[in-house]
Amino acid sequence: MSFEQRFREARAARYQEWLAAMRAWLLGTAENFTRLSRGMILVHSSRGQPQRFLTPLLSDVQTFGDFPAQGGGAAVGLYRGTPIWIIHQPMGCTASQLFMECLTDSPVRYLIGLAEMTGYPEHVHMGDLIVPTAAVRGDIVTDFHASPEVPAVADLGLTAALEVELCRSGHPLHVGPIFSGLPGGSGIHNPILKALIWSQIQSGMLGGGIEVSTTLLEAARLGIRAAAAWTVSDDIFRGGMADGSVGRANWASAWDLMARASLEVLHQAATGALP
Amino acid sequence: MNEHYEAAYVARSNEWLNDLAQSRAALGDACRYVILVIGSTEYGGNIAGCLDTVEARGAFIPEPTEVEQTQIMRGTYQGVTVGVWHHAITRQAFGASYTNMALDSLRGSSVEVVIAIGEMSSLQEHLRVGHLALPTAAIRGDDMHRYVAPPEEPAIANLRVSAALLAEARANGVRVQPGLVWGCGAGAGIYDPLLEDTALAYCRQGVLGNCMEVATTYLVSRQLGLACSSLWLVADSIYEPLTWTRPVMRQPWSPGWKTLVHTALNTCVRLDRQETDRAR
Numbered sequence: 396m397s398f399e400q401r402f403r404e405a406r407a408a409r410y411q412e413w414l415a416a417m418r419a420w421l422l423g424t425a426e427n428f429t430r431l432s433r434g435m436i437l438v439h440s441s442r443g444q445p446q447r448f449l450t451p452l453l454s455d456v457q458t459f460g461d462f463p464a465q466g467g468g469a470a471v472g473l474y475r476g477t478p479i480w481i482i483h484q485p486m487g488c489t490a491s492q493l494f495m496e497c498l499t500d501s502p503v504r505y506l507i508g509l510a511e512m513t514g515y516p517e518h519v520h521m522g523d524l525i526v527p528t529a530a531v532r533g534d535i536v537t538d539f540h541a542s543p544e545v546p547a548v549a550d551l552g553l554t555a556a557l558e559v560e561l562c563r564s565g566h567p568l569h570v571g572p573i574f575s576g577l578p579g580g581s582g583i584h585n586p587i588l589k590a591l592i593w594s595q596i597q598s599g600m601l602g603g604g605i606e607v608s609t610t611l612l613e614a615a616r617l618g619i620r621a622a623a624a625w626t627v628s629d630d631i632f633r634g635g636m637a638d639g640s641v642g643r644a645n646w647a648s649a650w651d652l653m654a655r656a657s658l659e660v661l662h663q664a665a666t667g668a669l670p
Numbered sequence: 671m672n673e674h675y676e677a678a679y680v681a682r683s684n685e686w687l688n689d690l691a692q693s694r695a696a697l698g699d700a701c702r703y704v705i706l707v708i709g710s711t712e713y714g715g716n717i718a719g720c721l722d723t724v725e726a727r728g729a730f731i732p733e734p735t736e737v738e739q740t741q742i743m744r745g746t747y748q749g750v751t752v753g754v755w756h757h758a759i760t761r762q763a764f765g766a767s768y769t770n771m772a773l774d775s776l777r778g779s780s781v782e783v784v785i786a787i788g789e790m791s792s793l794q795e796h797l798r799v800g801h802l803a804l805p806t807a808a809i810r811g812d813d814m815h816r817y818v819a820p821p822e823e824p825a826i827a828n829l830r831v832s833a834a835l836l837a838e839a840r841a842n843g844v845r846v847q848p849g850l851v852w853g854c855g856a857g858a859g860i861y862d863p864l865l866e867d868t869a870l871a872y873c874r875q876g877v878l879g880n881c882m883e884v885a886t887t888y889l890v891s892r893q894l895g896l897a898c899s900s901l902w903l904v905a906d907s908i909y910e911p912l913t914w915t916r917p918v919m920r921q922p923w924s925p926g927w928k929t930l931v932h933t934a935l936n937t938c939v940r941l942d943r944q945e946t947d948r949a950r
Contacts, residue, residue: 402870405908410861412912417858441763485763488813489882493857534813539856540864576813588817589679593671605767632678634685 414497421482421497422469423459428501432471432478434661435503437494439510439606441486446470448647448654449481474658477665484606488536488576491606495613505553505664506614507657508623511646512573512604514630515596522645523567523627524652525601526557527575530608534576537612547575547608548615552669553622553660559670560656561624566649573625574600575608592631602627620664624653690775696728696742699780701753703938705931706772708788708883708900710758711741716923717754720931721745747935750942753781757883766812766855766886773890783831783941785934786887786900789921790851791860792879792907793872797847799913800926801904802933803878804835805851808885812855818889825853825885826892831899831941838937839901844929846901849878853885860908869908879904903930 396404419425438446444463450456453472460468463483470481480503484490498506512525519525530547532538537547554570561568574595592603604625614621626649663669697704707717718724721743728742743754757772758764773784790803797803808825832848839846852872856862860869860880881902891898903926906912914921921927 399870402873402908403866406861406866406869407863409906409908409912410858410863413858413861413906416912416914485758485765487763487765487767489765489855489857490763491857492855496857496862533816534855535811535816536813536855536857539862576816589676589683590671592679593675596675629682631675631682634682 414499417493418497420460420467421494423462423467427459427469430471431502432480433502433504434477434479434665435506436479436481436657436661437506437508437610438481438483439486439491439508440483445509445650446481446483448650449658452654452658453479475662477662479658479661486605488534488606488609491609492536492613495610495617498617498619503619505661506619506621507553507557507661508607508610508621509653509657510604510606510623510625511628512602512625514602514627515592515600517632519569519601519627519630520567521627521630521633522649523569524561524649525573525625525627526554526561526568526570527573527601527604527607527623527625528554528570529572530575530604530611531572531595531600532576532608532612533574534609537576537608540616541612545612547611549611549622550620553620553664555670556660556663557622557624557656560659561652564652566652569601571599571601573607574603576605624657626650626653687774687777691778694742694775694779696726697744697753697779697781698726700751701744701780702782703750703941704753704755704776704781704784705934705938706784706786706887707754707756708764708769708786708887709756710763711756713923713927714743714756716927717931718743718745720928720935721747721752748939750939752935752938764882766814766853766883769883769886770814770818770890773887773894773896776896777894782897783938784891784896784898785831785835785937786884786898787930787934788881788883788900788902789905790879790881790902792904792909793852793860793869793877794879795909797878797904797907799904799907799910802839802844802846802926802929803851803902803904804832804846804848805878805881805884805900805902806832806848808851808853808881808888809872809877810853810885812853812882812885814886818886819893823889825888827888827899828897831897831937834940834944835899835901835933835937838940839933842933842936844933847878849876851878851881851884853882854880855882879907901930901933903927
C-alpha cells in the first residue's frame with residue numbers, strides 16, 4: 396500500500412471513530428443519534444444556560460449528559476406532540492462546525508439556532524430580537540466546506556415563520572443581514588475592528604453574531620433547512636446588557652420569546668404548516 | 671467615520687478592556703509567569719496540586735455561573751510566583767476565540783511570559799499519543815484568522831521561552847518534538863473529509879499535527895508584548911485508533927498532563943533564574 400493510500404484509509408477510519416465519540420459527547424450517549432427527530436434547536440452560548448428557557452415549554456422531557464450545564468449533553472421533549480431535540484454549544488465557529496458535523500446523515504431536517512449578539516446600528520437596542528436573513532462570512536471555518544462565493548442564507552420558510560411568531564409578541568424585532576464570524580474574544584470591541592464595523596453599519600448589517608454563517612452553511616451542506624433567532628446582549632452605542640437600562644429582565648424575556656417561537660415554528664415544520 | 675460612532679466604539683472598547691483587567695485581579699501584580707491552560711477547569715484541582723502553594727483563586731466571570739471551579743490561580747513553585755489561567759469560561763469549551771479573550775485579559779498586567787499547554791492531534795506516525803510537541807510556528811487556519819493580525823504575519827513562538835522549555839524537558843528526560851504545526855479550526859480538525867488533501871500535504875511537509883488554538887495564542891501574545899511558547903500533549907493521531915472514553919472532550923488527567931504542567935512550571939523557574947543571573 397502506498398503512503399498516500401495508507402494515510403487516506405487511516406484518516407477515514409479516524410473520522411468515523413471521531414464522529415462516534417463526538418456524537419456521544421454531544422448527545423449524552425451515542426445511541427441517541429438514532430433517536431434524533433426532524434426538528435432541532437441549537438443554542439450557542441457561553442453563559443447563563445439560556446437553553447433552560449426551552450425545557451419548561453416541553454412535555455416528557457428527557458435530558459442526557461450534563462444538560463443544561465454547558466459543555467455536552469442534550470434534551471428532548473414534546474412540543475404539542477412534536478418531538479424536538481435541543482443541543483447547546485459553547486462559543487465559536489469551530490465548535491459550531493463540530494456540532495453540525497455530528498448531524499451528518501442524521502434524521503434532522505429543520506434546525507433553528509438561538510443565541511445572543513452585538514447590535515450595530517443605533518436603532519437596535521439591547522434585548523431586541525434579530526432574525527438574520529443572511530450572514531456575511533467573516534470566519535475562515537466556513538471556507539473549509541464552502542467556497543467563498545457561496546452565500547450563508549437562512550431558510551426562507553423557517554425565517555418567515557419565525558418572524559410571524561416573534562411579531563406576535565410586540566417585542567422589538569429586526570429582520571435582515573448580519574455580520575458573522577467575528578472573534579469571540581474581544582468581539583466587536585476589538586479596537587482594530589473599528590473601521591470594519593463602521594463599514595458594516597453603512598452596509599445595513601444589524602449586528603455581529605459569531606456562529607450564524609457556519610451554522611447556515613453547514614446546514615445547507617447537510618440538507619437541513621436552518622434559520623436563527625438572536626437577541627441583542629450588547630450594542631455599540633449604549634454598552635453591555637448588565638450596565639444598560641434594559642438589563643437582565645429583558646434578556647430573559649427575549650430568550651423566552653425565542654424559545655416559544657422556535658418550538659412553534661419547528662412544530663409547524665413537522666406538521667407541514669410552514670408558510 | 672461618524673464622530674458619534676467613533677466615541678461610542680472607543681467607550682465600548684475601553685469598558686471591555688477594563689472588565690478584562692478586573693477579571694485578572696486574583697493574579698495580583700506580582701505575577702510574571704502565566705501557564706495558560708488551553709481548556710476549561712476540569713484539571714484545576716490537579717494543577718493546583720502541582721504548585722507548592724496556592725495563594726489566590728478567582729473567576730473569569732465575576733458573577734454566579736455554572737462553572738463552579740476556579741478559573742484563575744496564583745501560587746508559588748520553587749519560590750517563583752506563577753499564575754494559572756484557564757482559557758475557557760465554559761466547561762469543556764475550546765477554540766481560538768476563548769484564547770483571544772484569555773490573553774486579552776492579560777493586557778497591561780505584570781505578566782511577561784506565557785506558556786500555553788493543551789492537547790493536539792498528530793499527523794505524523796512517529797508522534798504518537800502521549801508524546802509531547804512544541805510548536806515553533808503555526809499555519810494560521812483558525813476562526814480568529816482574519817481579525818487577529820494581517821495574513822502575512824506569521825504565528826511564531828518566542829525563541830527564548832521555547833529554548834527554555836526544550837532545555838527543561840531534556841533535563842528531566844522528557845522527549846519533546848519541536849516543529850511546525852497547523853492551527854486548524856475545522857470542527858473535525860485533521861479528520862475532516864473535506865480537508866483530507868490538505869492534511870495529506872501537510873503530513874508530507876512534516877507538519878506535526880493540529881494545535882487548534884496555537885496560532886492565535888502566538889499572535890495575540892506577541893501583540894501584547896508577552897513572550898510565549900507552548901507545549902502540547904498528543905491526544906489522538908491519524909495513525910492510531912481513537913480510544914477516547916467520551917462523553918468528555920479531553921483526555922483524562924494522566925501522566926501526560928502532569929508532565930505538561932510540571933515542564934511548564936519548571937520552565938518558569940528556569941526562566942526566572944536566567945533573569946536573576948542576568949541581573950547579577
